[in-house]
Amino acid sequence: MSTTQQTLTNERAESGAGRDERLKVAVIVASTREGRFAPTVAEWFAAQTAQRDDLDVDVIDLAEARLPDGLSEQRGPEVSGITPRLDAADAFVIVTPEYNHSFPATLKTAIDWHYAEWRAKPVGFVSYGGMAGGLRAVEQLRQVFAELHAVTVRDTVSFHGVWNCFDESGEPHDPTGPAAAAKTMLDQLAWWGHTLREGKTTRPYAA
Template identity: 55%
Template sequence: MTTDTPYQLAVVISSVREGRFAPVVANWFLERAKQRDDVTLSVIDLAETPDGLASGVASADAVVVIVPEYNHSYPGPLKTALDATSREWHGKPVAFVSYGGISGGLRAVEHLRPVFAELHAATIRETVSFPFVWNHFDADGRHDGSEGAPLAATTLLDQLNWWANALRDARRVRPYAA
């Protein structure tokens, strides 16, 4: 799926723990997104630039949050970063790439959906989820080649393209007012 004007996609890496697995998952997703001609990418790594979330989201047309599941929910530093933002999210689509143990991070995603609703963002249905994430990547961070996650990433990016363009066009015609 392509469009004449690529949309600006901010990819948020939300884990800040030492020894985190987030860069492996993020690099895998970014490689897929870079293969598309309908998107321009930026990366916001909360471990490196926790204060960069607001400006990164403000300049984006859409956001993908790379999120692990910690204690059946999402990381505390992500909550802190989200609480420090507001209008930057208004009328923008948000998608999730999650990872963890048996649930693949989906409990974290389900806890994030109402938070983003409160921020007036639209979460999309499609997700990429890695249950038992360490079984999907080798020691060098290479994906195991299974087809499920790449197909899910393509579907997510296709849907996000539609939402990003539709909401970007809508915000241009009628600025979002909460």
């Protein structure tokens, strides 16, 4: 093999290794209500993740998943459709509004249908709402995920008075603040995601 061919082979191998090393992140869109603002926020956030080459993102929209309201021992096709996607993820980002100081019931249902899929993985948050920007929903979710042995990252992305934060094309009026917040949160998520993934390969998590 010539030097040039060997160089190309090495570059392809390194490129392939880079793809394998990417962190698999499931972005969960929590709101399912008619007229929801969630798609605007979720699409903006997905665009932020697309700028990074260290993440492999899977967007799970609970409005499309249509999970059953009640829990049972039998998992129907709707639950079975998202379970392997959650299991494959190394980390999660929850995109959630705040409803009456809390988070959507559909999100709680999605969380409660699963257990091991969340365990020993990091969770980040993108929240939106009125004056509080959805942060009260986030604080409650931190307690829920702690019970599931998940690790929530400190920094969040939050949109206060969200209806006035975006223009008609779905772009924030302030292009720098939210983008900087998203980068900080994703940097923390990536650190925890890689650290926990590598840790579990050498020492199983004791739940």
